[in-house]
Amino acid sequence: MKITPETVSHVADLARLSLDQEEVESLTAEMDLILAYVEKLNELDTDAITPTAHAVPLENAFRCDQPSPSFSAEKALSNAPDSNEDCFRVPRVIE
């Protein structure tokens, strides 16, 4: 499929990335090229193939429900760009 600037802007919106006009143009061309290469995967018939999500077959990893120490609020907040008392502080969400 052909990648258009509108597709790029839509995907950027989903990814929460603001892009300038120049980035939209270069990403349109690059994604078009890379996805055209990826079309190669369609040469193979995979209808009967089971997908692999993980190389090592994994079952649910259960463990005992035992409490153990975790970070203090102070430590957990030590890298926060903004905090207030024991909370992360974010820009206003509800007007």
Add this chain to the structure above:
Amino acid sequence: METTGLTIHEMRDLLDTGKISAAELTGSFLRRIHELDTRINAFIRVTKEQAEEAARRADRRIREGNSTLLTGIPLALKDIFVTEGIETTCASNILKGFVPPYDGTVVRRLREQDAVFLGKLNMDEFAMGSSNENSAFGPVRNPWDETRVSGGSSGGSAAAVAACMAAGSLGTDTGGSIRQPASHCGVVGLKPTYGRVSRYGVIAYASSLDQVGPLARDVEDCSLLLQAVAGYDPHDSTSVSLPVPDYRGSLKNGVKGMRIGCPKEYFIDGLDADVIASIRTALDRYRHLGAEIVDITLPHTDYAVACYYVIATAEASSNLARYDGIRFGQRIDDGGGLIEMYRNTRARGFGAEVKRRIMLGTFALSSGYYDAYYLKAQKIRTLIREDFAAAFDQVDAVLTPVAPTPAFLLGEKMDDPLQMYLSDIFTIPVNLAGTCAISLPCGFSAEGLPIGMQLIGKPFAEETILRAAWAFEQEAGIRKGPPL
């Protein structure tokens, strides 16, 4: 005596017999970094004071007769490993100023041995790249030729070891990020089987592919470093609780009767003539050592790069959603509300390649395209995994080139992302299959650049490929350092 050029096992003997102290050894490395790294740019941060303090602790332990294999050995870590109290950036502007409140498991295991950390190493931002040119701290230059790339993404890890600015290092490998820079810088690099080493405290790129591994100056050092970090970790539920064998103990058992596969799909158009010649010579050496060379086929090799760039970018787009300017890292808030804050923080915090991969991955997972791209790629991944399973019914290991060419020039592929992606064509299939592989020097190009070969092993058969690599290294005797 130039101690910085020794191997870890040679340093161990000098430390334990009191011929040198950990403090002296650490001092030599710190001086070497100070002299050379303005040229190479392998380090993002040198932790001089912490290193000197760790060396003093190591010296006490050695005097008490309680040293372990890595006590007092000066190592350095890719800046993807979370280190308590030491800024960890993943070579990204978005994490500048991030000082982790904890150590990752592998870091903790090395600290428990009183290994010395010299600092944090340069890399491609979030481990996305094959040349170390995608770093917010500038590219790493190849110690063999400073106009060329170190390889990536663990470029700092490979260059620091090659230039004797660290005795050994740890990197991570998602599509070749340990093996390719090791090859380009003339050192040994091992990507263990997925699940062999804990990923707890390793900043995630593509979680079903990422794996931690060592880079070192010889195969024996590589085995020592793997020994130190391998094993189950309750903090990483994808780590595997198989016993960890004594890797060093079986190094010298030889390759007599070993069956080594040579896949025809790896001898592609565009493969450098010097690389082909080095691989052919390596195959001859193995025959001479008593191994049997078997022609094999890995029929879906040609689909691996396309498959990888769907799966890895999809996982990356999900993993990197956490960089939202709230809990850690940079925040750019122009007062436009929460969503605008996310968009601006990410726009200014991420570099071009990271944005490109987030975009590709978001696209592949988006409504209407999931089946055509992501699910399709997961099915192709099954075929690639089955290729290896079938090959390992016939052989004990597979020998291939690591990269199609020796180290390319800085800037050579930066305008062409697809060409850059294709330079990982021989390393990516191993990550998709989840198995282990080692990269080690096997020759030099006409211009004197190192060439690496790759030995791929069965899942959890690191012992076999280390043994085969050690036998070759002894026979070939080509270990030498760059002309610095």
